[in-house]
Amino acid sequence: MKTKEREALIDALKARFEQHMHRHSGMAWAEVLARLQASPAGLQSLHEMETTGGEPDVVSLAPDGGGVVVFCDCAAESPLGRRSVCYDREGLDSRKEHKPENNAIDMAAAMGITLLTEAQYRELQKLGEFDTKTSSWVLTPPDIRTLGGALFCDRRYGSVFTYHNGAQSYYASRGFRGSLAV
8 A cells, every 4th residue: 555545544544533432432543553553454454444435443442452453344334335245255156147246255355354243243233323224244154154045234223133145145235344353
């Protein structure tokens, strides 16, 4: 990443951090900045999250301590640059026609992030109202995926819902949210 891109990303992350202090109360920007400066790979992943519309923000310190800062996509709706994708490569390969360009699992891996679990998605919803018009794939347990299914979540009627679809399905309003520990 070029110096100007890096500086612009850090400025955007700092502005978002300061604007949404309720997402990370008790944390200081200096602590986050130190972690970012020590992690070029983390900055690159955050750049990918930002450029695909994720609006990443700090949501916590990792539960095990160690000063690891956890970022999550905090865009109001599922990131625009990550919609219209199947759940995984197997789902994509099983489509006979009208294949989307990509799948959520491979995109997340290429970005260096992981899909939110259902539990993480529900925790994110405690910080605001997300996916009121869209939905997001979440990491699907192997026993469900083995049977051909995949899970997604959204927020409707003031509640968070978890649903299922075939992993090969995709919709213009469904994408995925990711997290990154730095």
